[in-house]
Amino acid sequence: MPWWIYVYVVLFGLVIGSFLNVCIHRIPQGQSIVRPRSRCPYCNHLIRAWENIPLVSYALLRGRCSQCHARISWVYPAVEALTAGVFYLLFRKYEFGAAFWLNALFFSLLIALVFIDLFHRILPDVLTKGGTLVGFLLVPLQSPEFFTKPATTWIGDMIAARYLDSLLGIALGGGLLWVVAKLYFMIKKIEGMGLGDVKMMMTIGAFLGWRFAWLTIFLGSLVGAFVGIAFIYLSGRDRLYELPFGTFLGVAAIAATLWGAPLIHWYFSLL
Ligand SMILES: [Zn+2]
Structure with a gap:
């Protein structure tokens, strides 16, 4: 280029x-x-x-x-x-692959959510629910071959596989955070993680599929834990529920989109 x-x-x-x-x-x-x-x-x-x-x-x-x-x-x-x-x-x-345009849209959504959560501690439905729908509908564009390879028989299989992966991403991403939110509430009696985080994770799963949704939760929790420990150490208060988890998820999802494959590869090379 x-x-x-x-x-x-x-x-x-x-x-x-x-x-x-x-x-x-x-x-x-x-x-x-x-x-x-x-x-x-x-x-x-x-x-x-x-x-x-x-x-x-x-x-x-x-x-x-x-x-x-x-x-x-x-x-x-x-x-x-x-x-x-x-x-x-x-x-x-x-x-100029289709994936550039799709992920540029995805990143725009994530950046809006990252900063809205940081300053207002909310994740608006119009972005999370709307994002999940748009992500699911457009997910076949994640395939690098889209528009470049001639559309013969492979394209039907590819579209079906992408939609399945996206559905699994929505279910796994949203489901896992929903369970964590419920458990946290049962133990701490504080609304630590809201349904906004669950819906945002569904959006991420819709765009990225189940593997990178899993990676996003892993990376987001890691960043959240580091920031949380620093926060408790500096402020002297155990008020983790005040942290904007959506902000960490957004940063993690951007990293997963850009470097997901090498990150997973590196992680398994450590085992
Ligand atoms: Zn002025």
């Missing part, structure tokens, strides 16, 4: 990241993600086009509103840079 195609992929990621910022701030409030145009939350100043360029505007404005000079959250450039970064990695893996 010529280098300038990667520049376009990064720019595409920045634009999608900018849209995800709108989703992250408006979906928890139940507002439309299309209208009205964005305003400064402090002085109500209408954000002009040149103030809305991903990363560039934040740098030009030095992270402040052009009117009232209130600080603009670091989340905006972080989401834009993160989206561009994971799109770049996805493109290196799949190039």
